[in-house]
Amino acid sequence: MTSVAPLRPLWKTNAVVITFLILIFLAYYYWQIRQATQAFSSHVQDHVQMVAGAIRMNADRALLSRETIEEILTTFLGSSARFVDYLDAVEPFSDDELAAFAREAGLLGIRVERAAGVAQGPAGWFPAEAEAVECTENRLRHFAGHHLYLFSAPATRGGGCIRVALADRRLAELQQRIGLDALIEQISRLAGIRYIHFAPIVEADKADTAPPEAIPQVRFEGSGENKTARATMRLGRNLLVVGVEASHFSIRMTQLRHEFLAFTVVIVALGLLFSWLLNRFQRAHIDAVQRFEQRLAREKEDAALGRASATITHEIRNPLNAISMGLQRLRMEAAELTPQHQALLDSLGQAVRRTDTIVGELKRYTRPLSPRHQPVEPGTLVEQILILYRETCAANGIAVTGSAHDAGSLVGDPDLLAEVFENLIKNAVEAQPQGGDLQISAWRTQEQAVVRMENGGFSKGEDVARRLMEPYFTTKTRGSGLGLAIAQRIVQAHGGTITLTQVPPERLRIDVALPLLKPRPAASADA
DSSP states (O other): OOOOOOOOOHHHHHHHHHHHHHHHHHHHHHHHHHHHHHHHHHHHHHHHHHHHHHHHHHHHHHHHHHHHHHHHHHHHHHHHHHHHHHHHHHSOOOHHHHHHHHHHHTOSEEEEEOSSOEEEESTTOSOGGGGGSOOSSOEEEEEGGGTEEEEEEEOSSTTOEEEEEEEOHHHHHHHHHTSHHHHHHHHHTSTTEEEEEEEEOOGGGGSTTSOSSOOOEEEEESOGGGOEEEEEEEETTEEEEEEEEOHHHHHHHHHHHHHHHHHHHHHHHHHHHHHHHHHHHHHHHHHHHHHHHHHHHHHHHHHHHHHHHHHHHHHHHHHHHHHHHHHHHHHHHOTTOOHHHHHHHHHHHHHHHHHHHHHHHHHHHHSOOOOOOEEEOHHHHHHHHHHHHHHHHHHHTEEEEEOSGGGOOEEEOHHHHHHHHHHHHHHHHHTOTTOEEEEEEEEEOSSEEEEEEEEEOOOSOHHHHHHTTSTTOOSSSSOOSOHHHHHHHHHHHTTOEEEEEEETTTEEEEEEEEEOOOOOOOOOTTO
């Protein structure tokens, strides 16, 4: 018998394909993550560079504004100091006169330092730390703690010093509005900006080789709605730190993960389903091929056995006929035979008949079957066979119950089917030499008629029950082992099945299922 060539399991191939698809999608997923991260990082870098540009521009503007203000103050206060110096040279000021002049001129205070003494007005405006300011040249100083600008200029006569002061509250408010802190506060209120601040540059970034400004470095902090993109950029002598809201980016990443997981689950589920279907299909295909090869091998074996049995039958039956005829002649012509010799002749005759029966069964098993198709009632066939075995059943104490009449009528070969039922009844009787029972029942389905025979006396097990229909397998001390095999061939030739099952305790059940003939459509009246 040929064997099925080993095939690569289709489910394994399918699993490899599914794994390859998942790997491709995983690579695509990481590519999507990388692209989204790069795009968002580039967006954050653009924001930070825009913020840095705004801060740089505002710092330049604030510096220019401060220089302009100081220039204006120097001009205004210098003019006031020179005017005070001129008037004081004409006639020295008193404290009250200086206080009145300061009010008229919009100044915070005036101080005239002479060799003869100091005059100032109003009293108490001059900060003590201003005493250290030298008066050798025109100089403008800002005392933020006292909220004033102080201008000091040397007097034209007498080696004295003229000091005039102006309150800085309005100027400080202006500086605050156009200053860096105000700009950072305004930028922090923009949508998508969570924080802005400056941090000192670490020692590694202070190297001469480091560029004064570089591309912002972005890293992510937090998760979910609190996810933030923290970008750092060198700006002058400080490090600009900007926190950009990244919740939408986090949501997109979560969405990509969910899509990947969902797609992976679908692919795996489909892969398992297809693997299961392909496995079933391949198993069914292999089983079909094996059944075909078994059937082909069995047909080849039957053909070879048929040719061998024909030769064996021809070569054995001729000597058997000669032996049988010789034994008959000895019985007829040898009148002086003793009873022992006569019994020996009878035993030889029985052995010849058994051998002839075995040769006949072998020939019948290997001969092709061509059943006739005519109406037949299984119940009638079973009743006719039971009539032949009634005395044997009564003698062995075997009770026969039931009938097969419920099987109705079907189309088949009555002689071949009678041989099947006779073989089954005969085996049931021979299996119970000490008495027992034989139960017969039958029923019909939409497509089959089933005849069941059940008897006791069988304790060989389920494996032996399945092998009883194998050719040359028998549990009897004498027998060819072809009876049930021939019965199975007859049933299969009718398109039916025969099943043997062991039923506890020590019972054998045999079901013979035969197909019903489908009614032909009635001819029309015009035909």
